[in-house]
Amino acid sequence: MNKIEFTPIGTVHSPFDELEGMPIQPIGAQGIKGEIHLRDDLIPGLKDLDGFSHLTLVYYLHKVKGYSLEVKPFLDNDHHGVFATRSPRRLNPIGISVVKLDSVNENVIEISNVDILNGTPLLDIKPYVPQLYQDTCKDLKIGWFEDKHENAEKTRSDDRFID
Amino acid sequence: MNKIEFTPIGTVHSPFDELEGMPIQPIGAQGIKGEIHLRDDLIPGLKDLDGFSHLTLVYYLHKVKGYSLEVKPFLDNDHHGVFATRSPRRLNPIGISVVKLDSVNENVIEISNVDILNGTPLLDIKPYVPQLYQDTCKDLKIGWFEDKHENAEKTRSDDRFID
Numbered sequence: 046m047n048k049i050e051f052t053p054i055g056t057v058h059s060p061f062d063e064l065e066g067m068p069i070q071p072i073g074a075q076g077i078k079g080e081i082h083l084r085d086d087l088i089p090g091l092k093d094l095d096g097f098s099h100l101t102l103v104y105y106l107h108k109v110k111g112y113s114l115e116v117k118p119f120l121d122n123d124h125h126g127v128f129a130t131r132s133p134r135r136l137n138p139i140g141i142s143v144v145k146l147d148s149v150n151e152n153v154i155e156i157s158n159v160d161i162l163n164g165t166p167l168l169d170i171k172p173y174v175p176q177l178y179q180d181t182c183k184d185l186k187i188g189w190f191e192d193k194h195e196n197a198e199k200t201r202s203d204d205r206f207i208d
Numbered sequence: 209m210n211k212i213e214f215t216p217i218g219t220v221h222s223p224f225d226e227l228e229g230m231p232i233q234p235i236g237a238q239g240i241k242g243e244i245h246l247r248d249d250l251i252p253g254l255k256d257l258d259g260f261s262h263l264t265l266v267y268y269l270h271k272v273k274g275y276s277l278e279v280k281p282f283l284d285n286d287h288h289g290v291f292a293t294r295s296p297r298r299l300n301p302i303g304i305s306v307v308k309l310d311s312v313n314e315n316v317i318e319i320s321n322v323d324i325l326n327g328t329p330l331l332d333i334k335p336y337v338p339q340l341y342q343d344t345c346k347d348l349k350i351g352w353f354e355d356k357h358e359n360a361e362k363t364r365s366d367d368r369f370i371d
Contacts, residue, residue, distance in 0.1 A: 051212045051300040071341040089277040092289030096351025114252040126255030128333040137214040137331045143341045158344045168300045170291040176357045178234040178306045181321045187337050188259025194339045
């Protein structure tokens with residue numbers, strides 16, 4: 046299949062300069078502050094964004110090298126298919142996080158609950174509107190996360206996806 | 209900034225051959241069936257996926273031409289910044305949908321609640337695990353969607369993002 050090309054719309058700034066020791070999900074990053082620096086030419090695209098309390102960020106996991114079809118995620122000691130995990134070592138290293146929107150000033154967006162590496166290229170910002178799909182998610186099953194997800198708040202990353 | 213290259217991991221098949229008349233969100237696509245045809249070489253990446261009831265699909269909005277910084281979305285008559293909407297005419301045309309997982313057989317994944325165009329290149333599959341961020345989304349505000357989102361179930365797309 047053909048390659049698809051994207052260009053970053055800006056950069057995410059956070060306190061995390063190293064992958065090691067980072068929170069692995071927003072639940073473990075409560076209160077952690079960061080900033081989005083949007084490209085100056087895209088400022089008109091932020092009109093009315095300040096009406097939303099939360100944003101879905103889509104970003105490029107730029108430090109991940111290569112991919113694995115089966116991975117041992119941070120929250121489990123078993124191997125799972127990469128598509129059944131949130132492991133960063135994916136075929137297309139795209140990360141998604143739901144963060145809190147604190148303020149918008151020109152091209153700078155202040156955000157909280159940031160589980161994203163400093164310097165990460167941002168691909169898209171979408172308003173977080175769970176009402177658009179929440180009703181279609183009845184009888185939720187979360188597979189191997191079932192008795193593991195409660196550890197996400199305290200677990201920090203190690204170097205397993207860097208080397 | 210540098211360009212980022214992705215390669216599709218498979219294709220989404222759905223009853224929607226035309227953008228016009230499609231549901232605009234999963235809430236309007238309840239019960240609509242579709243299939244993911246994954247690349248054969250990636251089948252090991254699906255291990256344990258069948259334990260999940262819902263998936264987050266990340267895909268390339270391949271029929272959208274160009275972008276607009278301000279758009280009039282399907283649910284409103286006012287213009288908003290593109291990043292404050294789910295409009296497909298984005299800088300990087302990346303779509304995200306939460307769909308129901310019905311079954312996994314070899315490289316074919318049957319799904320429901322499909323609001324995705326037939327033939328759409330798939331970039332990533334992630335398990336839908338709202339427990340990993342739901343607690344960080346208190347006091348949710350959804351901006352201009354506040355008194356509009358209830359129309360998402362019945363609204364169908366028109367040609368506004370095609371031409």
